[in-house]
Amino acid sequence: MGMNKAARTEWWESLPTGIRDEIDVYVLQDSLLMAVRVITAIGLVPHGIGVGTAQLIANDRYLHYGDLIARKPESPLDLESLGCRAAGCDGRIVAVEAIWDGDTVHDWFVRLLAITSAPAGETHMATIYGSTAKSYLSEEEELHSRHPVAVAAERAGSALAAYLSVPFHFASPDTPDDEAPRWQP
Structure with a gap:
């Protein structure tokens, strides 16, 4: 069962600042898998947050930061x-x-x-x-x-x-x- 946007936001806001900062740094570095790993590590047992929901939460953070994310460089095709x-x-x-x-x-x-x-x-x-x-x-x-x-x-x-x-x-x-x-x- 996935969380809707409001439930994800409420869960996010309930996290300690240190954990939110850690996840946000991974997002800002475009390290999706590391962000998802932290979210599932802290959310799976107490809240049943699996990989799918963790990806949605991380995606919410990607949308929040938008162009501030240090994207990996594009591969040249010439x-x-x-x-x-x-x-x-x-x-x-x-x-x-x-x-x-x-x-x-x-x-x-x-x-x-x-x-x-x-x-x-x-x-x-x-x-x-x-x-x-x-x-x-x-x-x-x-x-x-x-x-x-x-x-x-x-x-x-x-x-x-x-x-x-x-x-x-x-x-x-x-x-x-x-x-x-x-x-x-």
Whole structure:
């Protein structure tokens, strides 16, 4: 059972100042998971506040602070920047892959990865949130009802793969799916 906004506000205001300050510092640092961890640690046993409600409470604080939150920097999607990151990969890049992910703050987003062999692994190239896609894609761009993050991921990932002469894999470019099949050599 979740708490409505009024109940969340009442619970928040009942907290000691020190706890409220600790949670707010995590929010202001854009550390959602740490804020949720503190909220559940103090709220689960006495008040039944689980992760879902804790995320709503933290989101209330995000809305309260708005532009004051020190957001993590957006990933660059230009080919020169991605190529520079790829040059730093440990191992030989054998593919570039786009995979869906999501959370309560950003909704759906796409992670762009370089898949390597010798040693086998993956290296993070970029995280494409809605705001990242918006600044990367032109205003006039026709998305054909596709998710902007998918369009941006496909464009940046394909360009990087072509630059590296490796395949580009995006198992579910039209529908957010964080369980879509991964790239196989």
